[in-house]
Amino acid sequence: xxxxxxxxxxxxxxxxxxxxxxxxxxxxxxxxxxxxxxxxxxxxxxxxxxxxxxxxxxxxxxxxxxxxxxxxxxxxxxxxxxxxxxxxxxxxxxxxxxxxxxxxxxxxxxxxxxxxxxxxxxxxxxxxxxxxxxxxxxxxxxxxxxxxxxxxxxxxxxxxxxxxxxxxxxxxxxxxxxxxxxxxxxxxxxxxxxxxxxxxxxxxxxxxxxxxxxxxxxxxxxxxxxxxxxxxxxxxxxxxxxxxxxxxxxxxxxxxxxxxxxxxxxxxxxxxxxxxxxxxxxxxxxxxxxxxxxxxxxxxxxxxxxxxxxxxxxxxxxxxxxxxxxxxxxxxxxxxxxxxxxxxxxxxxxxxxxxxxxxxxxxxxxxxxxxxxxxxxxxxxxxxxxxxxxxxxxxxxxxxxxxxxxxxxxxxxxxxxxxxxxxxxxxxx
Numbered sequence: 001x002x003x004x005x006x007x008x009x010x011x012x013x014x015x016x017x018x019x020x021x022x023x024x025x026x027x028x029x030x031x032x033x034x035x036x037x038x039x040x041x042x043x044x045x046x047x048x049x050x051x052x053x054x055x056x057x058x059x060x061x062x063x064x065x066x067x068x069x070x071x072x073x074x075x076x077x078x079x080x081x082x083x084x085x086x087x088x089x090x091x092x093x094x095x096x097x098x099x100x101x102x103x104x105x106x107x108x109x110x111x112x113x114x115x116x117x118x119x120x121x122x123x124x125x126x127x128x129x130x131x132x133x134x135x136x137x138x139x140x141x142x143x144x145x146x147x148x149x150x151x152x153x154x155x156x157x158x159x160x161x162x163x164x165x166x167x168x169x170x171x172x173x174x175x176x177x178x179x180x181x182x183x184x185x186x187x188x189x190x191x192x193x194x195x196x197x198x199x200x201x202x203x204x205x206x207x208x209x210x211x212x213x214x215x216x217x218x219x220x221x222x223x224x225x226x227x228x229x230x231x232x233x234x235x236x237x238x239x240x241x242x243x244x245x246x247x248x249x250x251x252x253x254x255x256x257x258x259x260x261x262x263x264x265x266x267x268x269x270x271x272x273x274x275x276x277x278x279x280x281x282x283x284x285x286x287x288x289x290x291x292x293x294x295x296x297x298x299x300x301x302x303x304x305x306x307x308x309x310x311x312x313x314x315x316x317x318x319x320x321x322x323x324x325x326x327x328x329x330x331x332x333x334x335x336x337x338x339x340x341x342x343x344x345x346x347x348x349x350x351x352x353x354x355x356x357x358x359x360x361x362x363x364x365x366x367x368x369x370x371x372x373x374x375x376x377x378x379x380x381x382x383x384x385x386x387x388x389x390x391x392x393x394x395x396x397x398x399x400x401x402x403x404x405x406x407x408x409x410x411x412x413x414x415x416x417x418x419x420x421x422x423x424x425x426x427x428x429x
Contacts (some may be wrong), residue, residue, distance in 0.1 A: 001076040006322040009043040009075035012082035019311035043069045080104040101321035105132035111206035111222040129317035137309030138302045151292040156254045162284030162305045163198035164250040200229035201267040208252035218339035226344040228268035246271035247279040262342040270427040345402040350426035356419040359390040374407040
């Protein structure tokens, strides 16, 4: 850098990249007045330089070669918004090795090889910042790595995928079925043409891995996260949950056992009590709920996706990195221990389970006997008539996942049970 002038190279100019360039252009004067640092985007790497862009770029700024941007002596700081693991990992590693701070929004990369890159940044003595990789514009990463660094955090749970929250909101408020709600999300641009990563929980799982790593100081990767999506959730499940005083949400849940240090990280649909703060998070908004020993409960809420909210988070990181670069310092994440992962079978929860059964004497006794044999205690039960059949709905006390799954398998083998229906975990009761 020259004096207070920090020159930025941007890798990618899609929704987030273009919005970031626009924000730098609009906010450069105000940022310089507040920080003394003048930001300028000097290079932007794209696949197609002739494509029409939503932002105006000076001649010579657009280039095809991303590695040339990283190696350019006229670039002091690199912003990576191309996504994916390769070539993003190679480009970020090269920038760090050259002593250039990096800001990234790449959740997939960090959820798989984040610890490797954090160590590379510390070795190089420069920043690797990634607020935009988790929950868009919500400043959850900065809170965990700075404000709550000395806080013993026991649980982080939240809605970190706007697509699934939009779909579940439509199913809850309009009674829409899953396919109709998904189609509307796609039409409005809240869901991709191929929504698999969102609706099956992989996107939320990557974010959960990053959150758990920062919150607990352990190396958690995407493969450590249990995934269960919303494609099997029905309008009937939503209606049943509502009648019982719950809202169905896709939650990312990160927990650490205070006594053993074991970490549990999972993503799945859950019934949240209507009075819980997460129950009121609607549409494509995100919210993250943190529970700490000293601080108690905190919730962060806002837009978890979109070009401008995500670009705002990128810009905040760029300003921090630029100031640190000018002062010859950087913010270290510290070292990460090996995570001892608690599998889903060993976790505990309350559950809602529905069964379609033959409506005849002795059925309830045989069903509750299965619960008892598997050490699953019933907290509440109700019955609905279906002509010659009946639907039984149970909410359990806290039970081990493996015990509940054994219970389900045994119930399927009962002659009187025609169908094992919904199985939803109850969180935050």
